[in-house]
Amino acid sequence: MIRIGIVGCGRILAAHLRGYRLLREAGFDGFRITALCARNERDALMYVRRGQGPPQRDACSSIAGDPLAVGDEYLSDFQATDDVAVYTDYREMMATAPIDAVNDLTTHALHHQVAAAAFSAGKHLMSQKPLAVSVRAARKMCDEADARGLTFGVFECFRYMPETRRLKWWFVPERGGRLQMLLVGYIGAWWAPDFVVAHTPWRHVREEGGGISLDLGVHFFDQIRHLAGEIHTVSAQTAVVEPRRRFDSQSGRSGESIACDADDTCFVAFDTEAGAVGQISASWAGHGEATVLGEGSVFYGERSRTTGDRLSRDDGTCGSLAEVYAAESSVQQRGDDFPLGLSDSFALAQYDWLRAAAAGEQPETSGREGLRDLAAAFAILESARAGCRVVVADVLDGTVDAYQRPIDERFGLI
Numbered sequence: 001m002i003r004i005g006i007v008g009c010g011r012i013l014a015a016h017l018r019g020y021r022l023l024r025e026a027g028f029d030g031f032r033i034t035a036l037c038a039r040n041e042r043d044a045l046m047y048v049r050r051g052q053g054p055p056q057r058d059a060c061s062s063i064a065g066d067p068l069a070v071g072d073e074y075l076s077d078f079q080a081t082d083d084v085a086v087y088t089d090y091r092e093m094m095a096t097a098p099i100d101a102v103n104d105l106t107t108h109a110l111h112h113q114v115a116a117a118a119f120s121a122g123k124h125l126m127s128q129k130p131l132a133v134s135v136r137a138a139r140k141m142c143d144e145a146d147a148r149g150l151t152f153g154v155f156e157c158f159r160y161m162p163e164t165r166r167l168k169w170w171f172v173p174e175r176g177g178r179l180q181m182l183l184v185g186y187i188g189a190w191w192a193p194d195f196v197v198a199h200t201p202w203r204h205v206r207e208e209g210g211g212i213s214l215d216l217g218v219h220f221f222d223q224i225r226h227l228a229g230e231i232h233t234v235s236a237q238t239a240v241v242e243p244r245r246r247f248d249s250q251s252g253r254s255g256e257s258i259a260c261d262a263d264d265t266c267f268v269a270f271d272t273e274a275g276a277v278g279q280i281s282a283s284w285a286g287h288g289e290a291t292v293l294g295e296g297s298v299f300y301g302e303r304s305r306t307t308g309d310r311l312s313r314d315d316g317t318c319g320s321l322a323e324v325y326a327a328e329s330s331v332q333q334r335g336d337d338f339p340l341g342l343s344d345s346f347a348l349a350q351y352d353w354l355r356a357a358a359a360g361e362q363p364e365t366s367g368r369e370g371l372r373d374l375a376a377a378f379a380i381l382e383s384a385r386a387g388c389r390v391v392v393a394d395v396l397d398g399t400v401d402a403y404q405r406p407i408d409e410r411f412g413l414i
Contacts, residue, residue: 002124002357005035005097007090007114008105009043011060011198012128015067016105016155017047017075019346024078026340026347031354033075035097037087044086050074058250060199063190067157067346068198090114094121101151101357104128107202108209112137112411115152119144124151124357126350130218130377131370133209134404135395136413138374142367151357153349154370158223160348165337166325167227167299167306176311177302179228182278184220185293188286194242196258197284199251204260207407211262212282213238217377220280220297222365225372227299229274234379235389238263241285268380372396378404 006013020033036044045053050072061068075081087093094102094117101124104114112132118125125145131154132138145152158164170176191197202208203215213236221231245260247253265283272278281293295308304313311321329337342348349365356363375396381403383390394400401408408414 001029002031002354003034003098003100004031004103005037005087005093005099005101005123006033006103006105007037007093008107008110008128009036009038009047010105010200011057011068012105013047014056014059014073015070015346016103016350017073017077018070019344019348019350021073021078022342022344022347023340023351026342028340028351028354030358031350032079033084035085035087035093035099036075037090037093039088041086041088044088047074048081048084048086049076060250066190091117094118094123099123101125107200108214109133109202109207109411112141112413115141116144119148119150122148122150124353125367126153126155126353126363127367127370128155129222129370129373130209130214131367131374133207133411134407134413135371135375135378135401136398136404136408137411138367138371139398140413142371145367149360151353151360151362152367153353153356153363154365154367154373155346155349156218156222156365156370156373157345157349158219159226159365160345160352162322162338162343163296163309164223164226166321169325169329169333169337170304170306170311170321171227171299171301173302176304176306176313178274179276179299179301181298181300182224182228182276183293183298183300184278184280184282185291187281187283187291188288189290189292191284192290193285193287194245195248195284196245196251199247199253201258204245204258204262204264206262207410208262209407210260211238211264211381212284213263213266213380214374214377216282217266217268217280217380218370218373220282221376222369222373223297224270224272224278225376228276228278229272230372231376231379231392232271232273233389233391234268234270234376234383236266236268236380236383238267238381238384239265241265241283263381263384266380266384270376
């Protein structure tokens with residue numbers, strides 16, 4: 001039984017609690033949440049018992065599939081709560097709470113600080129993405145976990161989504177062929193033209209780890225790395241299209257606005273070490289209708305193309321990738337991809353991490369995986385600043401760090 005303390009009780013917590021509830025409903029009981037921590041005690045008490053405590057904040061998104069759109073969830077929905085401790089200082093929680101492991105759901109800029117406290121206290125850790133405010137900070141986190149023999153994972157939900165599992169199964173030589181080209185395009189699809197993303201001002205502050213390149217780039221690159229191999233080089237342009245952003249009517253701060261210095265738009269060309277090439281276009285700006293490429297990301301293999309669930313082959317046949325996977329994949333494959341019959345990406349990520357911690361191993365989305373995702377995402381920003389193509393390995397080892405240097409200086413990392 002792994003006892004978990006959760007640090008950070010913002011709106012994303014509901015999606016994580018839903019994942020834990022689904023694990024319990026699927027028959028997995030190898031965990032118990034024994035502590036919650038938030039700067040404001042009221043925020044933690046919102047999530048303990050259904051029908052008691054302060055009301056939870058309204059979901060801050062209405063976008064289908066967005067974890068920030070998940071409705072109210074409570075610890076009491078899947079476990080007893082009489083002994084759940086509530087803290088307002090995460091360091092105190094690490095030192096005194098009856099916990100073996102930590103979920104860090106705080107802002108990007110706090111991840112390396114929470115990790116330092118958790119690892120010093122001998123606790124396993126699962127951190128939100130992106131892993132840290134800089135590559136240097138993330139590398140230090142990974143080194144500390146390794147030195148202490150602790151399990152360290154990152155909540156990278158894209159890896160565990162059913163679409164990603166099916167794509168991984170399909171794009172192999174014996175089926176859809178090796179991946180050759182990948183295209184991602186979402187302009188004005190979320191928080192456009194000028195709303196504060198997820199009602200969180202720090203997402204628009206460069207030195208807080210804000211900006212679309214980090215917030216979404218780690219998702220995109222984790223999926224691409226998983227399917228097409230390590231990212232080799234990146235060439236990018238970024239922009240702050242909307243230098244001021246306003247709170248929407250759901251935020252409770254309608255009429256207020258903030259200044260932004262972190263990118264809200266990026267255009268990226270990349271290649272992988274395996275020889276695939278691709279482009280990413282993403283923006284939280286854009287007036288009028290949104291522009292979305294395909295039915296989601298577009299993947300071209302040697303003998304087929306997919307976008308969303310649509311699969312088209314060189315022989316002219318088209319169909320559903322989900323249906324092909326269900327009909328042609330093995331029972332073993334489906335069991336490996338969706339243990340306990342689960343398909344919720346948060347539940348699967350938590351299950352993977354919990355099993356790894358119990359076995360003294362690392363999860364599929366380990367801290368080192370999160371570090372590589374982060375280096376690829378920061379390569380966007382480093383390339384845009386330098387005005388040239390950059391090698392991701394140089395960002396990973398710290399050779400290229402001009403964009404990140406002021407961030408590292410602010411947090412005393414150099």
